[in-house]
Amino acid sequence: GGQQLIDLSVSFTKGCYTGQELVARIDSRGGNVPRPVRVLHATGDVNIGDEVTAGDDCVGVVTSAAGDVALAPLMRKVEIGDQVTVGSVTASVVAPAQS
Structure with a gap:
C-alpha cells in the first residue's frame, strides 16, 4: 500500500536534493496523523x-x-x-x- 509506494519512490539516505527537508519530515513523522x-x-x-x-x-x-x-x-x-x-x-x- 502507501508505505511500499513511499519506500519505492524516495530515498531517505541520498545526499542533498530538492525537497529533502519534506522527505525527512515524512520519514520522521511516519503515520502519525492527528485524526485518522x-x-x-x-x-x-x-x-x-x-x-x-x-x-x-x-x-x-x-x-x-x-x-x-x-x-x-x-x-x-x-x-x-x-x-x-x-x-x-x-x-x-x-x-x-x-x-
Whole structure:
C-alpha cells in the first residue's frame, strides 16, 4: 500500500536534493496523523455531520455516510474495536477492508 509506494519512490539516505527537508519530515513523522479516518458500523442509520462521542467526549464528526456505515476522522485515542456513539446510535470502530 502507501508505505511500499513511499519506500519505492524516495530515498531517505541520498545526499542533498530538492525537497529533502519534506522527505525527512515524512520519514520522521511516519503515520502519525492527528485524526485518522476510521470506519464505523452503527446499529442504525447515521448522517453526515453527526457527532461521534466516546463517553462524554466528542471525538469526531461523520464526514461520509451510507445507511449504517460511516467514515469519520477520529481522535487517536479511539482505537479499532472501540464502541462509540454516533448521533443517537451505537457504533463499532472497525478496520477498513484490505484489497
